[in-house]
Amino acid sequence: MxxxxxxxxxxxxxxxxxxxxxxxxxxxxxxxxxxxxxxxxxxxxxxxxxxxxxxxxxxxxxxxxxxxxxxxxxxxxxxxxxDADGHATNGNHSPHHLNRRTATQSQIRAIRAIANRERLDLGQQLEKLGVRAVEDLGIQQASQLIDELKAQPAGTGGTR
The missing domain is CATH 3.30.160 (Double Stranded RNA Binding Domain)
Known part of the structure; x- marks a missing residue:
């Protein structure tokens, strides 16, 4: 049951x-x-x-x-x-919106802390989101990435 x-x-x-x-x-x-x-x-x-x-x-x-x-x-x-960009929310955001709200410093710190703790390489996740650096994320993208990183099973570090 x-x-x-x-x-x-x-x-x-x-x-x-x-x-x-x-x-x-x-x-x-x-x-x-x-x-x-x-x-x-x-x-x-x-x-x-x-x-x-x-x-x-x-x-x-x-x-x-x-x-x-x-x-x-x-x-x-x-x-x-x-979303904060003024566009309908669909989870996929282009990094090229003119009035795009960037990730907050708290979100950037959280992403880095989770990645460091889990020994994750953020390169692929950032590439999927269309950015090169954590600072280039939009506020919604950063939130989505934090949720994805938190959902990863413990000990799954390495390159991804």
Missing amino acids: PLKLNVGLSKKIGLPDYGSIGASVHLELELDSGAVGDPDRLRHQIRHLFGMAKSSVEAELINQQSVSQNGSGRGGEPRFNG
């Missing part, structure tokens, strides 16, 4: 003039029943899901804040026009 693991995370941030933005994500993962008998494995899966939820919520809040700060209108309320 499969085991369902549900993880949810919500966060709200106050804005000037009594405004606020928020993001919420809920994930569900189906595990085999053997996970109950292996507490370490179960904890690892829970941490993994919470990590994915946290990075997704943080990325969405960063996106909303950047949209809000770029002339969203009255009262600091964000407008929602897709």
Whole structure:
């Protein structure tokens, strides 16, 4: 009998003039029943899901804040026009957009820290995203890369 693991995370941030933005994500993962008998494995899966939820919520809040700060209108309320580039979100971003929001310093540090900890060569991932350096990533690309790096099984370092 499969085991369902549900993880949810919500966060709200106050804005000037009594405004606020928020993001919420809920994930569900189906595990085999053997996970109950292996507490370490179960904890690892829970941490993994919470990590994915946290990075997704943080990325969405960063996106909303950047949209809000770029002339969203009255009262600091964000407008929602897709991604931070103002394009419909499809997960694939060209590095050549004129008004492209670049990755935050926190995202760059996180990518480098994960890559160093896991002994990963980021070359192929960056190439797939159409950039040469971590600093060239867009904010959404960086978020996507962080999620992918976190999803890698432990000890899968080496070249990729």
